[in-house]
Amino acid sequence: MVPFFLSLFPATGKSAWLTQVLNESKAAQRGDNEYERLRWHTEEGFTIEPYYTTSDLAEGPLAPSQLTTIQAAQKQSPGWLNAPEHKITDEKSDNVILRDALARGADALVLNLPIAANNLNDSLSRLLSGIKLSDTPVFFRLASGHAHDLIKALKIVAPYNLKGGLLLDAGDSTAEVTRLTADSPQFRTVCVNSHTFHNAGATATQELAFTLASLADAYDQLTDSGLTLEQLVPKTMLSVSVGTSYFMEIAKLRALRVLFARFTSAYSSAPLPPLFIHSQTSIFYDAKATPNTNLLRATTEAMAAVIGGCDALTVHPFDTVLGTPTSADRSTSATDFSARIARNVSILLKQESYLDKVADPAAGSYYSELLTHSLVEAAWTLFLTVEKQGGFAKALANGFVQTEIEQAYQAKVQAVRNGKVLVGVTKFRFDEPNIQLYTAPERVTGLLPERRLAEDFE
Known part of the structure; x- marks a missing residue:
């Protein structure tokens, strides 16, 4: 038996949700693309939508067989x-x-x-x-x-x-x-x-x-x-x-x-x-x-x-x-x-x-x-790129790994400079008086440095 209250909430599709978002946003009234602002352009290079429905599984890149593969690989206990x-x-x-x-x-x-x-x-x-x-x-x-x-x-x-x-x-x-x-x-x-x-x-x-x-x-x-x-x-x-x-x-x-x-x-x-x-x-x-x-x-x-x-x-x-x-x-x-x-x-x-x-x-x-x-898929593609160079040790020796990570790190730092909040560092900060902080020298593990994102802003 279907609960009676479900009839009070008729099914709506993703397009209806999007229309409601645009109608209620002040940005839409100014002609801004509010939906684009809601999308997450990750540092990994792919874009995440703000809202997903079952239609995204049916029409998108994740086929039912792939979903089964993902879930089957997870911890079962x-x-x-x-x-x-x-x-x-x-x-x-x-x-x-x-x-x-x-x-x-x-x-x-x-x-x-x-x-x-x-x-x-x-x-x-x-x-x-x-x-x-x-x-x-x-x-x-x-x-x-x-x-x-x-x-x-x-x-x-x-x-x-x-x-x-x-x-x-x-x-x-x-x-x-x-x-x-x-x-x-x-x-x-x-x-x-x-x-x-x-x-x-x-x-x-x-x-x-x-x-x-x-x-x-x-x-x-x-x-x-x-x-x-x-x-x-x-x-x-x-x-x-x-x-x-x-x-x-x-x-x-x-x-x-x-x-x-x-x-x-x-x-x-x-x-x-x-x-x-x-x-x-x-x-x-x-x-x-x-x-x-x-x-x-x-x-x-x-x-x-x-x-x-x-x-x-x-x-x-x-x-x-x-x-x-x-x-x-x-x-x-x-x-x-x-x-x-x-x-x-x-x-x-x-x-x-x-x-x-x-x-x-x-x-x-x-x-x-x-x-x-x-x-x-993104990680597997990069993994195959490393393997084509002869494996991880050779990719590290020729500088490929260092270059890739250095670009990623600098992008993280730049994001903070552009306004991304580090709680307690760039916003909501409280510096305790007379606190003595130990400053560790930068360590290098192999050919890669050990860092903290907040270091340049403390």
Whole structure:
């Protein structure tokens, strides 16, 4: 039976909506093109309409088969791991902090680990005391070249099935550590991250394409070493920064799964396990000016990450970019506060917003589906351009990657100069008196700089 109230709201098409918009807008009375102003011309190079209906799916570029492909690639089970990050400075005192974080809502841990080859077994024993890696996933960040030493030590300190993984880009030792942890299928050793591109100022399209190209290089090396795709995919983790453009970032993570499925199908047509995505809130969009506004950014980014389908989420404390001892020394109440608030963002999204109760909540939204499709096709085209140059390493060596990202970054800066608002920086700003800000030197990761968009305006 059709509810009686539906008869009070007759169906209207998109043309009727557009006519109403133009009739009610003052701009239309002046002869301005109000509808054009409502369209979103993205920095990725495609245009997003302000309003979509089912007719856009039938008449537009997204055919029903493509929609099915997009949705089939998404995560099929809800939920994510709340994985706060901690920089390790003293194993004994840090162990207390880590255990407290797990008792207060963390599901996993990201450990920024300074590796010292001497006494590594003892250091890990103190650090992981009371934390069982078969129950609690632990993800390690460490300097390149030390992965083998860490895995050997973990096999002694925690001689059982490990969960977690290595949050460092695949390198020379990746094949060996993948074989060493074959008995721990939930410990991921093949990692590619998008943070390098994101923090240099890349668009979402560039971030996806260059991450996929980096993975292609890594898989080529690993398959050459004798590993099969069936061995690699379960051990693969992509770590992705999530920025402030809410719907674009949701679509970015959804597009990543589609791109990964399209990419792996070139290696094998056999069914493969789902991709594991670790997401972290963006440092690129954080500001030192009015730093409390970073709380707003982190919440928006975290929400986009979980709706987009991340498997693990790291929310950075709002004062991370200040250079205060948020991660290195948590002896002060202020740093305890920022770490606790960061951890609680995930908890609130679960316990008060119930976002862990449904898988792929963006599915079926005309807007989200078309945005996802647009990102998939734009990123795939750029990925193929990189592959035609011989792969990511060669495209980086010849300057193609740097040039593309530099243009994107300068466009972002120019948009702010032209009036785009950075909350707390160019508008709604409050400079606290006598605050001492640490200014970090510009870092270069490989051939790409680490930046923040607000730097030139603080």
